[in-house]
Amino acid sequence: CFYSVISKRGNIIMTEECVKGNLYIVSGPSGAGKGTIVKRLLEIDDTVALSISCTTRAPRNHETDGVHYYFLSKQEFEDMIAKGEFLEYADVFGNYYGTPLPKVEERLAEGKNVLLEIDVVGAMLVKDKRPDAKLIFIMPPSFEELERRLRGRRTESEEQIKTRLSKAQAEMNRSDEYDYVVLNDEVETAAQKIKAIIQENYGK
Numbered sequence: 001c002f003y004s005v006i007s008k009r010g011n012i013i014m015t016e017e018c019v020k021g022n023l024y025i026v027s028g029p030s031g032a033g034k035g036t037i038v039k040r041l042l043e044i045d046d047t048v049a050l051s052i053s054c055t056t057r058a059p060r061n062h063e064t065d066g067v068h069y070y071f072l073s074k075q076e077f078e079d080m081i082a083k084g085e086f087l088e089y090a091d092v093f094g095n096y097y098g099t100p101l102p103k104v105e106e107r108l109a110e111g112k113n114v115l116l117e118i119d120v121v122g123a124m125l126v127k128d129k130r131p132d133a134k135l136i137f138i139m140p141p142s143f144e145e146l147e148r149r150l151r152g153r154r155t156e157s158e159e160q161i162k163t164r165l166s167k168a169q170a171e172m173n174r175s176d177e178y179d180y181v182v183l184n185d186e187v188e189t190a191a192q193k194i195k196a197i198i199q200e201n202y203g204k
C-alpha cells in the first residue's frame with residue numbers, strides 16, 4: 001500500500017510506501033499465562049492488534065462478548081464455516097474456536113502487527129495458508145507449574161483440567177515447529193521478549 005500527503009490545492013507533496021504489519025501466532029498450553037502476557041504486550045506495544053476469535057464454548061465469569069471472544073452458537077459457527085469466513089478453525093476441548101478472516105486482513109493493511117492467540121492445530125493451518133506468519137510458542141517454566149496455575153484458576157472441573165494437561169504435554173512436544181519459543185517465568189520479561197521479536201521483524 002502507498003499513502004500520499006496532499007497539499008490544500010490537491011497536489012501530491014510526497015508518496016511513501018506504508019509499512020505492512022506482520023501476522024503472529026501465539027500458542028502455548030492452556031494455563032501457560034498466554035492471556036496475561038498478551039494483555040501486557042498490548043499495553044507496551046501499540047503496533048499490535050489482537051484478533052478476537054469466535055468460539056462455541058460458554059463464557060467464563062469475567063469474559064465479555066466481543067472483548068475476549070465472540071461467543072456463538074454451534075449453528076452460527078457452522079454458518080460462518082460454510083461461508084468461508086474463517087482463516088482457520090479447530091475443535092478444541094469439544095468446542096469450535098476460529099479466527100474470522102476479514103478483520104485480520106483489515107488490520108494488516110492498516111500497518112498493524114496482528115496477533116492470533118490460537119492452539120497448535122490452528123497455528124499449523126495458518127502456517128500452511130500464510131507461510132509469512134511468524135509462530136511464537138509460550139512455554140511454561142515447568143509442567144508442575146502449569147498444573148499449579150491451571151488448578152489455581154479454578155475455572156475448570158477436574159476432568160477438564162486433566163484434558164487440558166494432557167493436551168498441554170502434546171503441545172509442548174510440538175514447540176520445535178515454532179519460530180520462537182518464549183519462556184514464561186515472568187510476565188514482564190516474556191512480554192518484552194515478544195515486543196523485541198515484533199520490532200525485529202517490522203517492515204520486513
Ligand code: 5GP
Pocket residue numbers: 027028029030053054057088089090092097098099117118119121122123
Ligand atoms: P480457552 O478456552 O482457554 O480460552 O482456549 C482454549 C484453547 O483454544 C487455547 O489453546 C487457545 O489458544 C485456543 N484458541 C483460542 N482461539 C482460537 C482460535 O481462533 N483458533 C484456534 N485454533 N484455537 C483457538
